[in-house]
Amino acid sequence: MDAEYGKARLRVEELRREIEEHDYRYYVFDDPVISDEEYDRLIRELERYEKLYPELITPFSPTQRVGGKPGQGFATVAHMAPMLSLANAFSNEELNDFDRRVRAAVSGEKVEYVVEPKIDGLAVSLRYTDGNFILGATRGDGEIGEDITNNLKTIKSIPLHLRCYAARLEVRGEVYMAKETFARLNNARSEAGEQLLANPRNAAAGSLRQLDPRVAAQRSLNIFIYGIGFIEDITIQSHTQALKFLKDAGFRVNPLIDVFDEISDVIAYCREWQGKRFALPYVIDGLVIKVNSLGQQERLGATMKSPRWAVAFKFPPEQAMTKVKKIIVRVGRTGVLTPTAVLEPVLLAGTRVTRATLHNEDLIKLKDIRIGDTVIAQKAGDVIPEVVEVIKEKRTGQEEIWRMPERCPVCGSQTVRPEGEAAVRCTSMACPAQSREGLIHFASRNAMDIIGLGPAIIDQLLEAKLINDPSGLYNLSYEDLISLERLGPKSARNLLDAINKSKENSLARFVFALGIRHVGEKAARILADHFGTLDNLMAAKEEEMTAIPEIGPKIAESIRDFFAVEQNRRIIDKLVRAGVNTFEKRKDQTGNKLLAGLTFVITGTLGGYTRQEAQEFIRERGGNVSSSVSRSTDFLVCGENPGSKYEKAFALGVKVLNEEQFKAMLGM
Secondary structure, eight states: OHHHHHHHHHHHHHHHHHHHHHHIIIIITSOOOSOHHHHHHHHHHHHHHHHHOGGGOOTTSGGGSSOSSOOSOOOEEEOSSOOOOOOEEOSHHHHHHHHHHHHHHTTTSOOOEEEEEEESSEEEEEEEETTEEEEEEEOTTSSEEEBOHHHHHTOTTSOSBOSSOOSEEEEEEEEEOOHHHHHHHHHHHHHTTOOOOSSHHHHHHHHHTOSSHHHHHHTOOEEEEEEEEEESSOOOOBHHHHHHHHHHHTOOOOSOOEEESSHHHHHHHHHHHHHHGGGSSSOEEEEEEEESBHHHHHHHOBOSSSBTTEEEEEOOOOEEEEEEEEEEEEEOTTSEEEEEEEEEEEEETTEEEEEEEOOSHHHHHHHTOOBTOEEEEEEETTTEEEEEEEOGGGOOSOOBOOOOOSBOTTTOOBEEOOTTOSOEEEOOTTOHHHHHHHHHHHHSTTTTOOTTOOHHHHHHHHHTTSOSSGGGGGGOOHHHHHTSTTOOHHHHHHHHHHHHHGGGSOHHHHHHHTTOTTOOHHHHHHHHHHHOBHHHHHHOOHHHHHTSTTOOHHHHHHHHHHHHOHHHHHHHHHHHHTTOOOBOOOOOHHHHHTTTTOEEEEESBOSSSOHHHHHHHHHHTTOEEESSOOTTOOEEEEOBSOOHHHHHHHHHTOEEEOHHHHHHHHTO
16 A cells, blocks of 8 residues: 555646646747646546545645635735835836936946836735745735635646745746637627726736635636736846746746937837737737846935836827717627617728727616717727727717617517616527527526437527427427437437437426526525426415515516516426426425424535436425535535545534445445
8 A cells, every 4th residue: 555655646636737838838838748638637537536535635736726615805915025006107208207217326337127017907925935836816905915826726737846946935926817818708609798997907806806716717817927016035136037937937927128328229128018909919009118137226215105116107098089980789698788889980990990898878878879989999908809989079960869779680589678787688588599599598407307318409500490499399209309410319319219208307396497587496496396397386476475584576577577478487387388397306304304494515426317306306395505614514525536524524523324324324
């Protein structure tokens, strides 16, 4: 056993070194030398060893980058040296003034200026002890920031170990979100009817301040390290030498850095980048100019807020005048109607712009944007075209006031605007603009759980016009399915069986699968338990629903609006005629009381059934299910590969059940 453990320990160390090297090449230099599949194989092998020998897991393992559970809030942390903000310059004259002040303070000495892109992101500090990443924090007030270590660990270009030793080191960097990532995130928010983020900086900052590190991990953030705040026992004499040390240590340093002796060359460089910046995959809002010599920096000193040895030259936003030719409406996958201005073509931030999002009806009214107006347009964060303002002096009287349509432009259904929301929505689940995502949701694991019916199959079914709403799934034949690309005889039979099996699901699953706005799994279960049948729920008045403690007016109004749409009722009728269950399954009183008053938490992978099925078994017997372990937890059901919940249950003295013990308790 000792020999096996020794071999495992050596292999774990080898795997970590290899994975860290591949992370460095991929995320810092964008120069991978192995395929994604090979990289995933290394990760899986490391995870397998760490599962067999949990004592080998360290906070610096590549498997520990994403934390398992949300935090309760951010602790504060003092920086090892102040993180000062930069003074801004907006003109050539202000840069010349900066140069005169520097040269006066170091009279007669040669001055070098290092010029680097000013990333529009969030400044952070990273602290290393004995070469290991131990803490990361926001800038805060410059003296004290927030501890966001777990979120920063999700950024794979941040090394968990340094490639060269430093006893104690604190570096500064800028976390940012790439333009493409930002556009994808805002598109998703638009589809969901959520407020759009103003710019990539807000998106990056908001991602890092999520209490759940898994959210930050999904946002594909990146970082450039631009300086050293504190270093122990290593002598560095210039900023360029510091950047070389940082690069050698494994940090991602921006390659677009240049050094100049004269401020006139700096000014020319700033002017050059003012136009070139739009070609970058990330947003820069200026350039940072720093005195290169650290000795000169020390003599120049700082004010209360800003160093005297650095300045940020800020680019002016690029704007252009154009005309609003018309306003069109796009219907997103969740039914949100988004107005878009069709513009006379104009060049903005290096691209030809013909459309600009108008977000919602309120914004159009606030800015008084009319069809035919002459407007000023710009790209928010150099990414998303937007209308800044209307030039009302250029109005001729021919401009038209625009109003949001009362009917969906795609399917003609009535539109609604829920109270307190800015979004206007199509109410029909049969709307072609919503059908694909609605079908994906309907078939998903927590809804009707139709195994094998993923987005690719749904796309083929829609393209072949075999279905156009969920009811069509139950009319599919084996011949229909076998005709689909890459669906063999066995897969077609399995999918047909899964569709038929889904008819037996609980009412709670069916209500959730309908995709009613604001009705999640928990609300669907509460409604199914209370009303018992779909007919009762459809006939319920708002006051009947809000009389249930967990159901608020927003959910009740959404349910009423959904069932009031004739197309929705027709689809439900077809589902009922196809044999889909619309009754909540009732257990006898003995069964209902079996687990009454007991609270369960489930962790790990269960062998005999899914986690959702286990939760339903508990609830059917009167028990409660929680997502986190606390002192009020009665039992932790533990499957394979348990997470941190097992350790917390052990620490709190919560009784742990294996699968066999759990089945026995259920009476199965």
